[in-house]
Amino acid sequence: MTGASAAFAAGDAVRVRRAFPIGHVRAPFYIRGKAGTVERYCGEFGNPEERSVMQEDGPPIGLYRVRFRQAEVWPDYRGRPEDSIDIEIYANWLERA
Amino acid sequence: MHDGHDHAHPLRPDRDEHPGYYQVMATALRELLLEKNVFTAEELRRQMEKMDERGPHLGARVVARAWADAAFKTRLLADGPAACRELGVDIGPTRLVVLENRPELHNLVVCTLCSCYPRALLGLPPDWYKSVNYRRRAVREPRAVLEEFGTRIPDGTAVRVHDSTAELRYIVLPMRPAGAEGLDEAALAALVTRDAMIGVALPKAP
The missing domain is CATH 3.90.330.10 (Nitrile hydratase alpha /Thiocyanate hydrolase gamma)
Known part of the structure; x- marks a missing residue:
């Protein structure tokens, strides 16, 4: 995953993988399958999915803050069209949109 | 009851007698760390005090x-x-x-x-x-x-x-x-x- 960690730059269009593995995952359910824009690259960190099962020696993976339009996240969203949500997503959950 | 009031306030029950699983594990971990001199009771107390001072x-x-x-x-x-x-x-x-x-x-x-x-x-x-x-x-x-x-x-x-x-x-x-x-x-x-x-x-x- 090391090569993938710098895979995206601010402004890139990305989509969160729509997957439902069991275990400790820090990509919230509500954002899976949704498309957004990279706000910033946050650096490399230990993979929480591995660390949660005591595997501490895996390669670090990239972490991104991704901005989503609320109207994209919730089809029945009742706020303003310009409302947004920023979420930290690990690289292994992101694909180019 | 307050003086002059006729209502009772509900009491939060003491739960000290029956610690749950995680409380028992936390206590066991703390006791082991102290016993193995990873840190002292005074260091632990000071760290808790420091954490509580943040606000x-x-x-x-x-x-x-x-x-x-x-x-x-x-x-x-x-x-x-x-x-x-x-x-x-x-x-x-x-x-x-x-x-x-x-x-x-x-x-x-x-x-x-x-x-x-x-x-x-x-x-x-x-x-x-x-x-x-x-x-x-x-x-x-x-x-x-x-x-x-x-x-x-x-x-x-x-x-x-x-x-x-x-x-x-x-x-x-x-x-x-x-x-x-x-x-x-x-x-x-x-x-x-x-x-x-x-x-x-x-x-x-x-």
Whole structure:
């Protein structure tokens, strides 16, 4: 995953993988399958999915803050069209949109 | 019962006699660490005291300085931890991101997965921050949640929610309230509440 960690730059269009593995995952359910824009690259960190099962020696993976339009996240969203949500997503959950 | 009142207040039951699984595990871990001299009881007590001393007054100092000093605000928004260190506020390894409220943008912080919170600057999170209700609804209907807190966001202001799902921690830099221009930093800090730095409220009026 090391090569993938710098895979995206601010402004890139990305989509969160729509997957439902069991275990400790820090990509919230509500954002899976949704498309957004990279706000910033946050650096490399230990993979929480591995660390949660005591595997501490895996390669670090990239972490991104991704901005989503609320109207994209919730089809029945009742706020303003310009409302947004920023979420930290690990690289292994992101694909180019 | 209070004198002159005829109602009884419910008592919270003592739960000390029947610790749960995790309390037993935590106690066992603490006893082992002490027994193996990893740290002393005094060091443990001091660390707990230090953690309990952290609270919204630290965040309020940072916000007040940003209100009083535009150059500091620029540095704070660019590198939160470094700017806090300038003030002598040690936030340890916290990767702090400061979110600036502007007339066209209001920021709100939540952790939908658990209770991630900028403890180094705000202390322990309030109970409602950890509640399923807040965590579920802050992302889903933030404007309705804000209204329940008594905070009405004008239509021309976008609401941006920040879900602290991983390694970064967030604090809101509220807008300085009108009429606060001549105040010194201590007086400014008194206007900054915990809830304003989470984003569910606005600072007090001077």
